[in-house]
Amino acid sequence: MQYHTPSSFSEAVTISNSADGLVKYLAGGTDVLVQLKIGNNSPDHLIDIKKIPGVKEIALREDGGWTIGAAVSGVQLTNHKKLSREWPGLVEGMELVGSAQIQSRATLVGNLCNGSPAADSVPGMIAAGATVSVVSSSGTTEVLVEDIPVGPGLTNLGTGEIITAVNLPKRNKHEGDAYLRFIPRTEMDIAVVGCAVNLSLENEVIRSAKVVLGAVGPKVEVATPAAECLLGENLDENILSIFSDKCSELAKPISDKRGSEEFRKEVIGVIAKRAAKKAYDRALGNK
Amino acid sequence: MAKDDITKSFKFIGTRPNRPDGFEKVTGRAKYGADISAVGMLHGAVLRSPYAHARIKSINFEKAAKLDGVKAIITRDDFPKDREGEPLKLLENTIAGEIAYYDGHAIAAVAATSVFTAKEALKEIEVEYEVLPHVIDVDEAMKPDAPIVRKNAGDFSVPEGSSPNVASYIEFGRGDITNGFDKADIVKSGLFKTEAAHQGYIEPHACMAQLDHNGQGEMWVCTQGHWYIRQMCSEVLDLEASKLCVTPSEIGGGFGGKTTIFIEPLALALSKKSGGRPVKIVMSRSEVLRATGPTASASMDVKIGMTKDGYLTAGCVEFRMQGGAFGGSPVSEALQCAFASYNMEAVHHIGFDVLANRPRAAAYRAPGSPMAAFAVESLIDEMCTDLDLDPIDVRLMNAVAEGSKSSYGPKFKKIGLIETLEATKEHPNYSIELGANQGRGVAAGYWMNHGGETSVSVSLAEDGSVNVSVGTPDIGGSRASIALMTAETYGIPYDSVRVNILETGALGFNEPTHGSRATLASGKAVYEAANQTIAEMCRRVAKKWQIDPDAVYWENGYAKPAGPNAGDFTPISIKQIASEMDQTGGPIAGHHESSIRGVGHSFGVHIADVEVDPETGRVTVLRYLVAQDAGRAVHPSYVEGQFQGGAVQGIGWALNEEYVYGEDGCLQNAAFLDYRIPVASDLPNIDTIIVEVPNPDHPFGVRGVGETGIAPPLPALANAVAAATKVRLRSLPMSPTKVLKALKTGNDGC
Amino acid sequence: MNKIHVKTNINGDQVEFLADSRETLLDCLRDHVGLTGSKEGCGTGDCGACSCIFDGELVSSCLVLGVEAEGKSIETIEGMAGQEDLHPLQKKFIEMAALQCGFCTPGILVAAKALLEKNNNPTETEVRYWLAGNLCRCTGYDKIIKAVMETAKDIRETA
Structure with missing residues (x-):
């Protein structure tokens, strides 16, 4: 395995395009090193992007949104007070990845x-409407996060296409997000189901909603029909129950060692309901 | 000190000094299995079967052998062909012959100049397999038409018409069962199941071995018992035992799983084949889970009769346990533990040791007892609920005591079950009010404890400090407890004792640190050996004083004249005696070798409080109490540690740990990510009560304390979940998936 | 395979070694530098026995490549005690019997130290969640958590 430390993304792209064999990128390494250990998909070339200027920066853009570098760690996100205040759901999703040790290294882009x-x-990220900046030999494009995953372990990134940063839109008043997952233990497990909800309110009524389900299909899925249940409502128990059922209905999980299909279908509704309530409370300003 | 003094107060025993090996262990200096290297050392790696059951048609390692840095490749052809009986089973489990019996079964091994080269070589070994039908579940394996794991595996005990996968059958009991059930007001029965669990020690197996062509060799290995390693390796490789010197490293947990061999004979054979170069093999976590010795899975029928007042009148059990492809499930121990806590007129036990295409079970903390406790203590709890009786009261009414004839035969001497039950009843945890979706569960557990072959020596250093040499690796503080007992025996400061754990060449045969025996057995042996040196010191002092040796006695580190008739002499300290050894007859040392008996049976009672999330089935442990009779807690902190560690292993087994197999018979969760042992945030504090009813057969009253603690959590949590939800789960683990399903349907389908 | 020359600082000492690019930081510490206090319990970031401080952050050294250590500073269990005395956590772990087999202990000590340096007044829940990535199979965590809480209290009182 050849180890590369390019000092710019264009250099990384060049290395990638001219390399023979499997190329992987190293940011936090918390997935790549596990694959190396197990001996699955061991790369021939490993491109460490951490020496590229700016990759560990969290920047507030002029338009009020955020740009998070590709190698920003979970700890950096959690410690960033303003970002955590604006996007608590996104930050808590990242924070749930692994242990304190993993948090020092793991990145949003790596997770994606x-x-x-x-x-x-x-x-x-998807619930937030985030995009990623993708650089390739033909320049930089901005792609919705939800368009990146295409199946288990698969993304639509081609050879020589590298994500440089995650971009979050400007946060407005009366908006809130939340992410919850279900795991058998309290820590250290992979989500059996997960759900992110991002809401914006007007006079305590939900004006827009994005609901995203994890671990109940071949990829993270946007649950638009579930989000639609919430529009124009102020989230009473009745709506929550309809919403919960809708999420269960939309879920298309499989049975595996982490949970049965039946369990996942049931519990995604429970988790989605709890996440929606949390996001709603946050949007109201109740924390 | 006479044995009838066991109730007296002690100077050192019962105190909590710093452990002698603490410094090395908090600074990273302590050397564990993988921490040693040698000049010229090679790295070994093992090729493992990707199939649950397959005929090995051919192995071609020509390409692998040509890789630069590969020094030796071994297959079954490199091992003796004439092994039989247990040595053959050990060999078969170490490396497959014609057939791979489970996913992860070793097929070949490589020694190379680097780990990477060894692993690359494994990829170049071509194995042609013919996949055979497999069986994983114990009840499936019991069916007459089940795939046959190994032909002619059943021994003489197996009844005619049994499945060919039954390796052995056991049946025993006493009293008139029919009459017993007739006397009952209610009779209840149930089927209970537990999944296989792994000991989950954090240190993977590791060893470094060296073996010359003349059969002389050495090994450094993490093990609970290096004499066992020597014996098993010698049997498997046809070596002369005394020519193999095995040194134990510090050990990173074992819980029974490090009492047998896996990689050790492979390392020796690789060393021999590479011309005697040292070979180190370190297992990966996935190898540990796939190819070491988890405990058995069990399917258990229980039937119990009870009067309306709560007296147990009769009990029957039939336990079916699979212990992997070579037999060896702890079904016999499970049966012995099943009703051991209770006085019951009529009991009947049946057990089947069943083969399946799984790794060969090894011991796991109180082998068999947790499964038995789960079945019996759950059913008793159901009956207490039905009759609206207090679960501790019912256990108190039926509890065995001194003089009781146990359910499996032996008569109990002084035991502490009643005292333990009373202690739990009085503990504040038993009366804390519970909220919605919360429940409390009570359960008892038993382990018979073990003494075993033990050999120790004690020697006086020239300054009066004492060296103690034992053969039981220190897995959780036994150096401290042995030093305390030594200090107590001599009446010298704890810090003046150094406890060493010696290699196989330095002492007689020692069984491993297993069966809760290290403090009990090595302690008893050290007491005997130390008293030999005390007698010798008294003899030398008597000579000096020119009086009869009987007129000298030992107290608090001094030889003293025994009363005014002996004469008026100034007591002589151990320091002075030691400093004059060269003048008085040379070195002073003692030793003791025996099969230690009088182990002191062990009982524990646990109380668990849980909360169940009715929407997700998640069980949260709110509070947990362990009470157990330690006989005498030599170092109470490490006794508490054993209670707490055992309880948490039991909690893991009850809630989330299990071996998950796919349709293909391969283990699906061979990583800590999905083999879910409890993490710190899963747990509350584990409260403890050390009950001390001294063991009359031990000089300090010690009973083994290590094992019992893992048995009660399985039923205590099931009983707590039942109390919280009014739904009874009869199969483990009580994972969220299973609990939620039970909440929907009213049961878990078992 | 050509090896890569790595220059780094470990526990205050300048250290150089040659690393295969596939080797983890843990491999390099153990096999090239001879610091075997960091343990490998899983190699996949699930057990925490290899915990080290890497450029000021708590990491699992099995999930860092050795070649990434170039120009960095690393603290391991071997650097935790002072020349004169043990670190307060080390002392407390011995005093309170917070270890049994001791295999997870180096990783837990390194992780606990990292926590107390960030927050010397953690709640028990915070300690339990912070240490969730450090598996211990012997103790049931009880005495470990208590030892960390007690050390934190001592640190606050002497501060």
Whole structure:
């Protein structure tokens, strides 16, 4: 395995395009090193992007949104007070990935590129309407996060296409997000189901909603019909119950060692309901 | 000190000094299995079967052997062909012959100059398999038409018409069962199931071995018992035992799983084949889970009769346990533990040891007892609920005591079940009010404890400090407890004792640190050996004083004249005696070798409080109490530690730990990510009560304390979940998936 | 395979070693530098026995490549005690019997130290969640959590 430390993304793209064999990128490494250990999909070339200027920065853009570098760690996100205040759901999704040790290294972009339908940080990014900046030999484009995963372990990124940053839109008043997951233990498990909800309110009534389900399909899925249940409502028990059922109905999980299909279908509704309530409370300003 | 003094107060025993090996262990200096390297050392790696059951048609390692840095490749052809009986089973489990019996079964091994090269070589070994039908579940394996794991595996005990996968059958009991059930006001029965669990020690197996062509060799290995390693490796490789010197490293947990061999003979064979170069093999976590010795899975029928007042009148059990492809489930121990806590006129036990295409079970903390406790203590709890009786009262009414004839035969000497039950009843945890969706569960557990072959020596250093040499690796503080007992015996400071754990060449045969025996057995042996040196010191002092040796006695580190008739002499300290050894007859040392008996049976009672999320089925442990009779807690902190550690292993087994197999018979959760042992945030504090009813057969009253603690949690949590939800789960683990399903349907389908 | 020359700082000492690019930081610490206090319990970031401080952050050294250590500073269990005395956590772990087999202990000590340096007044729940990535199979965590809480209290009182 050849280890590369490019000092710019264009250099990384060049290395990638000219490399023979499997190329992987190293940011936090918390998935790549596990694959190396197990001996699955061991790359021939590993491109460490951490020496590229700016990759560990969290920047407030002029338009009021945020740009989060590709190698920003979970700890950096959690410690960023303003970002955490504006996007608590997105930050808590990242924070749920692994242990304190993992948090020092793991990144949003890594979590996204690993392509797992159970990735904890991805539903929150999608619910937030986040995009990623993708650089390739033909320049930089902005792609919706929800368009990146295409199946278990698969993304639509081609050879020489590298994500440089995650972009979050400007946060407005009376908006709130939340991410919750279900795991058998209290920590250290992969989500059995997960759900992110992002809401904006007007006079305590939901004006827009995005609901994203994790671990109940081959990839993280946007649950538009579930979000539609919430529009124009102020989230009483009745609406929550309808919403919960809708999420269960939309879920298309499989049975595996982490949970049965039946369990996932049931519990995604429970988790979605709890996440919606949390997001709503946050949007109201009740924390 | 006479044995009848066991109730007296002690100077050192019962105190909590710093453990002698603490410094090394908090600074990273302690050397564990993988921490040693040698000049010229090679790295070993093992090729493992990807199938649950397959005929090995051919192995071609030509390409692998050509890789630069590969020094030796071994297959079954490199091992003796004439092994039989247990050595053959050990060999078969170490490396497959014609057939791979489980996912992860070793097929070949490589030694190379680097780990990477060894692993690359494994990829180049071509194995042609013919996949055979497999069976994983114990009840499936019991069916007459089940795939046959190994032909002619059943021994003489197996009844005619049994499945060919039954390896052995056991049946025993006493009293008139029919009459017993007739006397009952209610008779209840049930089927209970537990899944296989792994010991989950954090240190993977590791060893470094060296073996010359003349059969002389050495090994460094993490093990609970290095004499066992020596014996098993010698049997498997046809070596002369005394020529193999095995040194134990510090051990990173074992819980029974490190009492047998896996990689050790492979490392020796690789060393021999590479011309005697040292070979180190370190297992990966996935290898540990796939290919070491988890405990058995069990399917258990229980039937119990009870009067309306709560007296147990009769009990029957039939336990079916699979212990992997070579037999060896702890079904016999499970049967012995099933009703051991209770006085019951009529009991009947049947057990089947069943083969399945799984790794060969090894011991796991109180082997068999947790499964038995789950079945019996759950059913008793159901009956207490039906009759609206207090579960502790019912256990108190039926509890065995001194003089009771146990359900499996032996008569109990002084035991502490009643005292333990009373202690739990009085503990504040038993009366804390519970909220919605919360429940409390009570359960008892038993382990018979073990003494075993033990050999120790004690020697006086020239300054009067004492070296103790034992053969039981220190897995959780036994150096401290042995030093305390030594200090107590001599009456010298705890810090003046150093406890060493010696290699196989330095002492007689020692059984491993298993069966809760290290403190009990090595302690008893050290007491005997130390008293030999005390007698010798008294003899030398008597000579000096020119009086009869009987006129000298030992107290608090001094030889003293025994009363005015002996003469008026100034007591002589151990320091002075030691400093004059060279003048008085040379070194002073003692030793003791025996099969230690009088182990002191062990009982524990646990109370668990849980909350169940009715929407997700998640069980949260709110509070947990362990009460157990330790006989005498030599170092109470480490006794508490054993209670707490055992309880948490039991909690894991009850809630989330299980071996998950796919349709293909391969283990699906061979990583800590999905083999879910409890993490710190899953748990509350584990409260403890040390009950001390001294063991009359031990000089300090010690009973083994290690094992019992893992048995009660399984039923205590099931009983607590039942109390919280009014739904009874009869199969483990009580994972959220299973609990939620039970909440919907009223039961877990078992 | 050509090896890569790595220059780094470990426990205050300048250290150089040659690493295969596939080797983890844990491999390099153990096999090239001879610091075997960091343990490998899983190799996949699930057990925490290899916990180290890497450029000021708590990491699982099995999930860091050795070659990433170039120019960085690393603290391991071997650097935790002072020349004169043990770290207060180390002392407390011995005093309170917060270890049995001791295999997870180096990782837990390194992780607990990292916590107390951030927050010397954690709640029990915070300690339990912070240490969730450090598996211990012997103790049931009870005495570990209590030892960390007690050390925090001592640190606050002497501060």
